[in-house]
Amino acid sequence: MRSIIGRNLPTYFAALLIILSLNFILPRMMPGDPLMAIYGEEALVAMTPELKAFLLRSFALDKPIWEQFFAYLYQMGRGNLGFSYYHSAPTLEVILGRVPWTILLIGSALILSTTFGILLGIESGWRRGKPLDRSLLSGFMALTGFPDFFLGMVFLLVFGVSLGFFPLSGSLTPYSGLSGLPLLFDMVRHLILPVSALTLGHMAGTYLLTRSAMVTVLREPYILSARAKGLPERVICYRHAGRNSLLPVVTRTGIWLGRIITGTLFIEVIFAYPGLGTLTYEALLARDYAVLQGVLLVVAIVVLLANFSLDLLYARIDPRIQHAH
Amino acid sequence: MHISIRGEFRKDTFGQAGLILLMATTALALLGPIAVPYNPNHQTHWAFKSPSTFHILGTNHVGQDNWSRLVHGARTSLLVGFSVACIATLISTLVGSSCALKGGLYERIMMRFVDGLLIIPAIVVLILVSAYTKPRLYLLIVLISLFSWAGGARIVRAQALSLKDRAHIWAARSFGGSNWYVMRRHIVPDLGPILVVEFIHSFRRAIFMEAGLAFLGICDPARVSWGIMMRNAIEYSYMNVWVWWLVPAGLALSITILSLAFIGHTLEPFMEPRLREHVDA
Numbered sequence: 287m288r289s290i291i292g293r294n295l296p297t298y299f300a301a302l303l304i305i306l307s308l309n310f311i312l313p314r315m316m317p318g319d320p321l322m323a324i325y326g327e328e329a330l331v332a333m334t335p336e337l338k339a340f341l342l343r344s345f346a347l348d349k350p351i352w353e354q355f356f357a358y359l360y361q362m363g364r365g366n367l368g369f370s371y372y373h374s375a376p377t378l379e380v381i382l383g384r385v386p387w388t389i390l391l392i393g394s395a396l397i398l399s400t401t402f403g404i405l406l407g408i409e410s411g412w413r414r415g416k417p418l419d420r421s422l423l424s425g426f427m428a429l430t431g432f433p434d435f436f437l438g439m440v441f442l443l444v445f446g447v448s449l450g451f452f453p454l455s456g457s458l459t460p461y462s463g464l465s466g467l468p469l470l471f472d473m474v475r476h477l478i479l480p481v482s483a484l485t486l487g488h489m490a491g492t493y494l495l496t497r498s499a500m501v502t503v504l505r506e507p508y509i510l511s512a513r514a515k516g517l518p519e520r521v522i523c524y525r526h527a528g529r530n531s532l533l534p535v536v537t538r539t540g541i542w543l544g545r546i547i548t549g550t551l552f553i554e555v556i557f558a559y560p561g562l563g564t565l566t567y568e569a570l571l572a573r574d575y576a577v578l579q580g581v582l583l584v585v586a587i588v589v590l591l592a593n594f595s596l597d598l599l600y601a602r603i604d605p606r607i608q609h610a611h
Numbered sequence: 612m613h614i615s616i617r618g619e620f621r622k623d624t625f626g627q628a629g630l631i632l633l634m635a636t637t638a639l640a641l642l643g644p645i646a647v648p649y650n651p652n653h654q655t656h657w658a659f660k661s662p663s664t665f666h667i668l669g670t671n672h673v674g675q676d677n678w679s680r681l682v683h684g685a686r687t688s689l690l691v692g693f694s695v696a697c698i699a700t701l702i703s704t705l706v707g708s709s710c711a712l713k714g715g716l717y718e719r720i721m722m723r724f725v726d727g728l729l730i731i732p733a734i735v736v737l738i739l740v741s742a743y744t745k746p747r748l749y750l751l752i753v754l755i756s757l758f759s760w761a762g763g764a765r766i767v768r769a770q771a772l773s774l775k776d777r778a779h780i781w782a783a784r785s786f787g788g789s790n791w792y793v794m795r796r797h798i799v800p801d802l803g804p805i806l807v808v809e810f811i812h813s814f815r816r817a818i819f820m821e822a823g824l825a826f827l828g829i830c831d832p833a834r835v836s837w838g839i840m841m842r843n844a845i846e847y848s849y850m851n852v853w854v855w856w857l858v859p860a861g862l863a864l865s866i867t868i869l870s871l872a873f874i875g876h877t878l879e880p881f882m883e884p885r886l887r888e889h890v891d892a
Binding site: 297312432435439540544571573582 | 625723724726727728729730731732733734735736738739740742743819822823826827828829841845848849853857858861864865866868869870872873876
């Protein structure tokens with residue numbers, strides 16, 4: 287168990303270093319006064335002299351580049367991600383305010399797409415070559431081509447605009463004064479379209495991987511001995527074959543997380559869902575560089591933490607890893 | 612590797628469909644601009660027109676012909692996809708095989724760097740970099756390439772590691788062949804099929820990224836892109852114009868990505884010959 291974590295930690299460290307250096311170097315490569323390069327012209331006009339002096343001091347912008355780098359790392363470590371001129375608040379505060387919505391969106395989509403992807407993959411692999419398997423396989427193969435943002439737009443236009451079943455944007459009905467159960471219902475109603483688009487966009491990968499793992503696992507000798515013991519089909523399918531087909535899915539989920547975050551970003555923009563994606567989009571339009579940098583850092587940290595927890599999970603569900611040493 | 616590309620395609624209907632669709636899109640991109648009736652950037656006062664014999668797919672909010680824009684969009688998508696695939700495959704080959712051949716500290720540092728790049732969501736990084744640099748088409752191609760070679764480098768390295776201990780490479784080494792010579796004459800030619808698969812995958816990812824970034828407004832203002840068409844169209848979602856404005860652009864994008872996904876899936880056995888028996892559905 288220690289081995290897989292020990293092996294991956296340097297990778298996470300490298301990823302964090304790449305992001306931090308990118309955030310540090312990028313604005314400093316731009317021509318002009320460092321404060322202006324980091325925050326942009328619009329921001330500088332909107333800032334008070336006190337704020338400018340504070341930022342100059344805390345990020346050591348008038349010092350040599352090495353001192354700037356250490357000052358930068360120190361401030362990041364303290365959670366000072368700079369100041370968002372557009373929201374006129376500290377960047378970290380702005381970002382953390384949006385994070386729960388994004389987590390709600392990604393979490394629901396991840397749970398749904400993984401559950402259904404795995405279940406359908408197991409059933410499909412079990413019935414390989416039968417009509418159900420064939421139609422599922424063709425359907426999911428076709429689905430891999432549709433970018434999730436196009437699915438999102440079609441959902442929005444068909445179910446939201448044309449049929450009017452679901453609200454078009456946001457996460458809650460504004461000024462509705464709801465509370466308790468109706469509030470929850472309202473939240474779910476706003477969540478359905480974006481989550482369906484994301485789930486559909488990401489289920490295909492899980493499905494295809496589980497199916498192919500299932501097909502491989504079903505040839506293992508222990509499946510034959512399970513049959514020889516006379517175990518019921520369902521038990522062989524789920525407990526013997528299914529459980530072992532989960533492993534590749536868990537390893538891949540970490541890599542897919544980055545893709546789902548990308549997908550969420552687009553979906554949020556389409557549905558004006560108030561999460562990190564919409565924040566990024568607003569920051570892009572307003573040239574609020576501090577927020578863009580902050581979002582990148584926060585997203586990277588979330589992805590790394592998620593990968594780390596997946597390593598822990600992997601060690602728990604693969605018996606071979608626990609006894610490996 | 613005794614797998615023939617033709618053989619794989621002959622067995623696989625998905626692969627055939629992919630090839631046909633990709634060829635159709637490419638033909639459209641190459642020949643289309645000669646055949647389309649209008650300049651895609653020419654604005655007229657005929658805005659929001661429904662499809663007619665003059666405008667097959669109607670016109671957009673500033674009176675540009677949607678069909679002409681669709682065809683010119685194919686050019687941008689395929690140009691970006693193709694160029695990124697070339698650059699990314701080149702970097703993957705260089706990094707992957709040099710890691711396998713050199714080994715040691717160089718390999719360990721590079722592979723950590725590669726894994727780090729793989730974990731970070733590329734689009735978020737590209738948004739930040741583009742916000743600073745405001746890229747034109749060629750810079751955009753370079754930027755997308757810089758964030759899409761890492762996966763390929765891993766695969767190339769794994770393959771090159773198994774190649775480098777074969778007898779003919781030891782023979783080349785015993786005659787004094789340098790790392791560079793061995794890589795050029797023996798490793799890279801043997802990597803062929805794997806590089807083709809990587810090329811197709813980077814092609815697909817690049818098209819997706821270009822459209823996604825254009826949808827967010829990061830694009831060369833001088834180029835027509837499917838992403839921009841969708842971005843413009845979604846702003847008029849309350850009108851019923853999206854049927855012949857947004858949907859064709861989205862479908863064209865999906866079909867192109869789909870065709871590459873099918874081709875990639877058909878060629879997958881080159882990466883993992885063990886898969887061969889499994890893919891037949």
